[in-house]
Amino acid sequence: MSHVPDPAPRKPLRLWPGVAAAVLLLLTRFGLPLAMPEQFGLAILGGMVCALAIVLWWLFFSRAPWPDRFGAIALMAAALFATSRIIHVSLATGMMGLMFPIYAIPVLSVVFVAGAVVSQRLPDRFRRAAMAAAILLGCGVFALLRTNGISLKGSDFAWRWSKTAEDRLLAQTVAEPPALPVVPASLPVAPAASPAPPAMVPRVPEAPDTVAEWPGFRGPHRDGIVPGVRIKTDWAKSPPVQLWSRPIGPGWSSFAVSGGLLYTQEQRGSAEVVACYNETTGKPVWTHSDAARFWESNAGPGPRGTPTLSHGRVYTFGATGILNALDARTGAVVWSRNAASDAAKKPPGWGFASSPLVVDDVVVVAAAGKLAAYDRATGKPRWFGPDGGDGYSSPQLFTIGGVPQILLMSGHGALSVAPAGGKVLWEYPWHSDTRIVQPAVTPDGDVLMIAMGAAGATGIRRISVAQGPGGWTPTERWTSAGLKPYFNDFVIHKGHAFGFDGSILACIDLTDGKRNWKGGRYGNGQLILLPEQDLLLVLSEDGELALVAAVPGEFKEIARFPAIEGKTWNHPALAGDTLLVRNGQEMAAFRLSPAHL
Numbered sequence: 274m275s276h277v278p279d280p281a282p283r284k285p286l287r288l289w290p291g292v293a294a295a296v297l298l299l300l301t302r303f304g305l306p307l308a309m310p311e312q313f314g315l316a317i318l319g320g321m322v323c324a325l326a327i328v329l330w331w332l333f334f335s336r337a338p339w340p341d342r343f344g345a346i347a348l349m350a351a352a353l354f355a356t357s358r359i360i361h362v363s364l365a366t367g368m369m370g371l372m373f374p375i376y377a378i379p380v381l382s383v384v385f386v387a388g389a390v391v392s393q394r395l396p397d398r399f400r401r402a403a404m405a406a407a408i409l410l411g412c413g414v415f416a417l418l419r420t421n422g423i424s425l426k427g428s429d430f431a432w433r434w435s436k437t438a439e440d441r442l443l444a445q446t447v448a449e450p451p452a453l454p455v456v457p458a459s460l461p462v463a464p465a466a467s468p469a470p471p472a473m474v475p476r477v478p479e480a481p482d483t484v485a486e487w488p489g490f491r492g493p494h495r496d497g498i499v500p501g502v503r504i505k506t507d508w509a510k511s512p513p514v515q516l517w518s519r520p521i522g523p524g525w526s527s528f529a530v531s532g533g534l535l536y537t538q539e540q541r542g543s544a545e546v547v548a549c550y551n552e553t554t555g556k557p558v559w560t561h562s563d564a565a566r567f568w569e570s571n572a573g574p575g576p577r578g579t580p581t582l583s584h585g586r587v588y589t590f591g592a593t594g595i596l597n598a599l600d601a602r603t604g605a606v607v608w609s610r611n612a613a614s615d616a617a618k619k620p621p622g623w624g625f626a627s628s629p630l631v632v633d634d635v636v637v638v639a640a641a642g643k644l645a646a647y648d649r650a651t652g653k654p655r656w657f658g659p660d661g662g663d664g665y666s667s668p669q670l671f672t673i674g675g676v677p678q679i680l681l682m683s684g685h686g687a688l689s690v691a692p693a694g695g696k697v698l699w700e701y702p703w704h705s706d707t708r709i710v711q712p713a714v715t716p717d718g719d720v721l722m723i724a725m726g727a728a729g730a731t732g733i734r735r736i737s738v739a740q741g742p743g744g745w746t747p748t749e750r751w752t753s754a755g756l757k758p759y760f761n762d763f764v765i766h767k768g769h770a771f772g773f774d775g776s777i778l779a780c781i782d783l784t785d786g787k788r789n790w791k792g793g794r795y796g797n798g799q800l801i802l803l804p805e806q807d808l809l810l811v812l813s814e815d816g817e818l819a820l821v822a823a824v825p826g827e828f829k830e831i832a833r834f835p836a837i838e839g840k841t842w843n844h845p846a847l848a849g850d851t852l853l854v855r856n857g858q859e860m861a862a863f864r865l866s867p868a869h870l
Contacts, residue, residue, distance in 0.1 A: 284336050286393050288386075291330045295386040298323030302379050317375050324382040335389070341401060348405060349381060352412040361419035361433050367570035367622065376428065377415055384411030422573040424814060424840045425776050425796045438839075438858035439574065442520045443542055486848035487530040489581035490628035495669055496713060497764045497801045499847050504803065505866040506820050508832035513818065513852065513863035517555035518837070522546060523857035524575030525626075529582045530848040531601070534558060536587050537855065540566060540575035545591045547580065549604060552851060555862060559604035567592035567624045572842070573857060577626035578638075578667070579844070584649070588631060590638045592624030596645075598636070598652060608652030615654055616640035626665040626709070632679065632692040637668045642683030642708070644668060646695055656695030661685040664708040665760070671714045674740045680720070682708040687722055689738075689745070699745035701736055709760035713770070715783055719750065721770060723758060732757050733770070735786065753786025755779060760842070764802040764809070766823050771802070771809055778811065780825055792828030793821060799844045806868070812854055816841040818863075837861050 302320030332342050357365065357373060364373050388407025392400040421429040421437065431437075436444075491497045505511040522539030529536045535552045538545070544562040551558055568574040578590040587601045594613025599606060613620060618640040627639035635646045635655055642661030647654055661683030669680045670692070678689045678698050686703040690696060703724050710723040720738060724731045732754040736747045756763060756772045756779055763772025769789065770781050776798075779791040796814025802823060803810060808831075809821040816837040822829040841856040852863045 286389060287334055287336045288390055288393065290334050291327055291386045291389060294323050294326040294330060295383045298327070298379055298383060320379040321375065324378045327382040327386060331385075331389075338397075341404075344401075345385070345404060345408065348408050349385065349412075352408050353377060353381065356412040356415055359416050361416075363419045363421075363570050364415065370570065372423075372428065373415070377412060380414070381408065381411035384408075420570065422840065423571055429840065437523075438520065439523050439540065439542070442522055442858075445520070487528060487846045487853075488583065489529045490527060490579040490667055491711065491762065491844055492801070492846070495630075495667070495711060497762055497844075498766075498804060499801055500804055502803055502847065502850070503805055503868040504808075504850070505868045506806070506808065506831050508820070508834050511866040513834055513836070513865055516553065516851070516862040516864055518859060518861035519555045520858060521548075521855060521860045522575065523573055525572060525577045525842050525857070526575075526855075527579040527844040528846040528853045528855070529580040529587065530846060530851075530853065531582050534601070535846075535848075535853060536580040536582065536589075536601070537860070538576040538578065538580060538589055538591065542566070545576055545593070545595065547587065547589045547597065547599060547604070549587075549601075552848070552853075552862065555860075561597065561599055561604045561606065563591060563595050563597070563609075565591055565593045565595055567620065569623055572623060575857065577624050577665070579628040581629040581631055581636075583631040588629040588636050590625060590627050590629050592626070593620055594618075594625050594640060596629065596636070596638055596647065596652075598649075610647060610652050610654075612638055612640045612645045616643050616645045616657055618643055618660070621663040621665070623665060626667075628667045630668040630670060630679065632670055632677075635692060637679060637692070639664060639666065639668055639681055639683075641665075642681070642685065644679065644681055644688075644690060644695065646692075658688065658690055658695055659697065661688055666708050666711055669711055671712075671720075673714065673718050673720070673738050676740070680712055682710070682712055682722055684708055687712065687720065687736075687747070699738060699747055701747040703734065705731075710758050711762050713763065713765050715765060720747070721763075721765070721783075723756070723763075725759070733763075733781070733786065735783065751786045753781055753788070755781035755786055755788035759797055761797055761799055762844070764800065764823075766802055766804055766807070767825075769823075769825050771800070771823050773798070776814070778809075778821060778828065780823075780828075782825065789825040790828045793819070793830055795819065797842055799842070801845060801847060810845065810847070810852070812836070812841060812843075812845045814841055816854070816856060818852075818854075836863065 302316050384407050388404045392403035417433050418430045419433045522541045524539045526538035533552050535550050543566050545565040547561040549558040576592045581588045587599050589597045596610045596612045598608045621641045630637045634649045636649050637646045642664035644658030646656045662685050664683035666682040681688045687701040689698040705724040707725045713721045720736050733756045734752040735750045738747045758773040761773040763770050768783050776796045778793045780789040798813040800809050800811045807823045809823045811819040818834045818836045820831040836854050837859045839856050839858050843855050846853040850865045850867050
């Protein structure tokens with residue numbers, strides 16, 4: 274009887290290339306500081322390249338049997354596809370719909386390598402079962418998650434079944450003031466000579482104008498500058514004193530403040546709400562609701578614009594396009610329009626984000642990149658600007674060369690129009706994927722603007738605008754990469770601009786755009802300027818307050834104080850010595866100790 278030799282033993286898996294690629298993936302995808310949009314893109318690209326390296330390792334260098342090699346790759350593809358069908362809507366739509374494979378593939382790749390390492394000494398059938406389980410685990414975990422949106426730190430993952438801050442707010446049984454009747458978004462405006470409007474939309478007499486402490490978006494001039502306020506900067510001895518704190522519905526609105534009342538916008542379930550609160554106590558005074566809800570996976574639900582106070586009314590613009598004029602004392606509806614329908618514009622990917630601008634007798638909003646002006650008293654449409662594509666900035670009133678003009682940044686660039694009739698004064702083409710940051714005007718009348726490209730912010734540009742016999746002529750003076758904010762607005766002070774370069778604060782010289790300094794990581798935060806003290810009051814993305822010297826010499830953080838928790842993208846508001854901050858789940862008021870001369 275002849276002897277049959279035993280089959281050659283299977284060579285062990287060659288693991289080191291896969292392990293090296295997995296370690297590099299973890300360092301690249303999750304170890305890089307994501308201070309800049311470019312770094313975030315580099316982390317994503319690096320993660321995907323390392324994931325591809327893991328696939329190539331398994332197919333060509335792992336020594337696994339060929340059926341195992343092809344079978345594992347096929348199972349990974351099938352698991353990714355099946356998981357994409359059952360994940361939570363917050364992971365399946367909008368930007369996160371695009372991000373799901375970018376998150377899932379690196380995680381799956383690392384778990385797959387870990388499964389190969391753990392199961393390498395098991396018999397073949399158990400090894401195959403273990404690696405199949407690793408593949409299903411690496412994909413299946415995403416079916417158990419949802420996201421509350423993204424920040425500079427990445428996606429804010431939570432268990433799929435956990436309650437959101439909005440869910441917890443709606444579940445509360447705290448007594449709230451009754452909301453005024455819901456106004457249909459398509460409500461027409463009655464002509465001035467028509468009979469009294471229906472009872473559900475009461476007309477109230479126009480109140481005389483009063484000076485608001487903080488009339489709306491970024492303060493009295495929409496520039497983030499608060500003159501005449503001096504505060505104590507030694508927060509170790511005189512820290513901000515919290516007056517009150519309360520939960521709030523999601524949204525990225527800031528505040529308007531006048532006469533002891535504050536106004537903001539928030540989402541509460543299926544209703545988009547304009548809410549009025551007592552400035553001293555934080556207790557609700559009145560609410561107005563519209564049957565509208567906007568949500569997208571990047572920033573979550575809720576309105577984006579900030580209310581504007583003028584002539585006893587509060588003007589609000591919702592994320593779906595509802596423009597309201599409400600009585601500031603009672604919340605009664607004066608008039609309401611659907612600016613999206615009027616301007617024939619659909620909400621852009623992140624919703625309508627404009628804050629209303631009141632100039633003389635018109636109310637102007639930006640329906641994405643298109644200006645829409647309405648009669649302040651009646652709500653009747655007055656004029657519409659040209660379509661500038663998408664955009665998320667707000668109309669800004671400037672006086673250039675002695676001529677008042679409304680400036681809007683959109684995807685096409687800068688547009689300037691006359692407030693009275695909307696006549697185009699000048700245009701400056703500078704195409705961008707996203708326009709969010711407000712423009713600014715230098716003391717000598719030049720315009721500063723921000724552009725963002727597909728790979729991140731491209732920087733800040735200064736243009737001069739001259740009026741001649743043939744009209745207005747804008748001319749570039751310089752372009753700088755010294756400031757590259759995402760949606761963080763900047764301020765001008767003593768010949769310099771202070772703002773964000775990614776998540777890091779920076780200062781540039783307005784003469785040539787060169788950077789003076791860069792320092793301090795505040796995420797996607799916002800800031801205001803106290804010019805008399807050369808002081809920046811910064812609200813970080815993590816809800817911390819910081820005082821930073823607004824001087825060109827060097828970066829200097831003077832003090833820091835924890836204010837609220839959670840992702841904080843909303844602009845702060847400073848009314849007298851009361852600082853108001855909020856995010857998508859909480860708002861709070863702090864008393865800042867005044868500094869005496």
